[in-house]
Amino acid sequence: MTGTATRTVPRPGVRWLRRALRNPTLIAGAVIMLVVLALAVFSPTPYDPFAQDLDHGLDPPSPAHWFGTDQLGRDILSRVVAATGTDLRIAVLAAVVPFVVGVAVGLVSGYAGGWLDWIVGRVVDTFVAFPFYVLVIVVVFAAGTGERGIYVAYALVGWISYARVIRAKTRSLCRQGWVEAAYGGGLSHTRVVGRHLLPNVLPQAVVLLMTEILLIMVAVVTLGYLGLGVQPPTPDWGTMISDGQLFLTTKWWVSTLPGLAVVTTGVGLSLLGDGLADVWRLR
């Protein structure tokens, strides 16, 4: 790119940013997620999330304890904040391998077609047949409860959704002339896929990534609730909600307030995904 001509028209990056800044959905999502991330990273807990105070167990919300205390007298707000770090970290880390594998499988099977595509299609059909939670629960059962089990489970099953979406997108791109032109022009398959197809499917994959992080977070919390996820005493929204269920009828705050943290984070992620989809004009 040489100077003068491009000056008048803003570069694509700049135009993208301008469009992004005018999108209220994206801004709202980004703000929520920045706050949640800050909570996760700096973990500004008013009390020690592990400190027990058995004289003040199950206290209702008060100026001293905004979210009340749990059955061991631990400050619920502190534990909710501390759990942000645990649950968001697991959700993000567990999303990495599926993202990379899924995009690669989708691109290759969509581009190559033929028997490779047929096999990938059947593998996807097979995994899709399993109720998702059942599959994850079985893998976590076999690999051991806790973080490790969750990573193994997602590495095994999480790539499916990317593979489906990216494969469909790649196939539709391949039907457009430019892909054939690129190959016909002497570019290698690797270059066509890596330099030309990949940048075109990546926005779709990133939007999907936001949804997937949301779904993984909900799954991590659900596994925690079932006793198969994060193990006590590490703070986790799911185990907190499950602990509170015993006292649900009289001490409503123990179960309900940690759930609000899940909902807030989830709404942030979904707005971010929707906003990105708008800005990239994927809908």
Next chain:
Amino acid sequence: MRWVGRSLLSVVPVVVGVVLCVFFLIRIVPGDPAAMILGDQATQASIDALHEQLGLDLPLGTQLWNWLVGVFARGDIGTSLITSQPVAGLVWSRAGITAGLVLLAVGFTVLLAVPLALLAATHAGSWLDQLVRVVPTIGMAMPAFWVGLLLILVFGVNLHWLPVGGVGTGPGEPLRSLVLPAFTVALGMSPPLVRSLREQLLEVLDADFVVTLRAARLPRWRVSSHVLRNAAVPTVSLLGLNVAYLIGGTLVIEKVFAINGMGALLFSSISSRDFPVVQGIALVLALVVVVVSLLTEALVALLDPRIRAA
């Protein structure tokens, strides 16, 4: 008829895949199931004994052969380690209550999602449409089990309208006990359904036949009845696509409401480390999903002649 044959044929690789997947899932995951079952205090001798009982000491090929012969030739999907009962029988004894819950949840889902999607699609672009689009965003972020707890608080504890745990006996009681859990599952199912259904309804509303009916000055409700009939196709096929999700969600909700169905069996087998039962439940549920998907495809083909012709 050709259509039926082709669909049945397309299911074969998936069924084989599911059976293989269940076999390998437990085996490729790092860790020894026998050591897992017996816990930290296990001696090498007891681990070896359990390996023999589970057939894990045999070569992988033999294990696979035995599994395939068991499943396909004898319908034998294993024996419980704890109760020594056949897994198929255990699953069958709990299937009724879970099936009831799933069916009721499907009913609620349709009652929730279809009117909302219709409302949004017929008022596209208005504040109503915006509202119907925003609410599912929040709904998707809510863990279903937590929503269940909120419903227990509101309808069970505060209003005393419905029972909140277990399944009651007596006339009408079982059904009454399933209302709240089924509604919880439906609330979880509806958001994605409302979204896709709205898109599909917009297409139907734009279709030539609707424009023609409107141009012919048919009363609004008669146009609606035609639109609804055409909306049935995407609704059924979307429900079919989501049946796996629906069943998975139902199992978790069973735990919230202390319902003694397949979810309860799964979770108790996990805590007692009853590995053949866990494996068997995964297999049965996946096969159910395959069959239900096939049936919904057939139903869609019945409702929509265009698909049969394709």
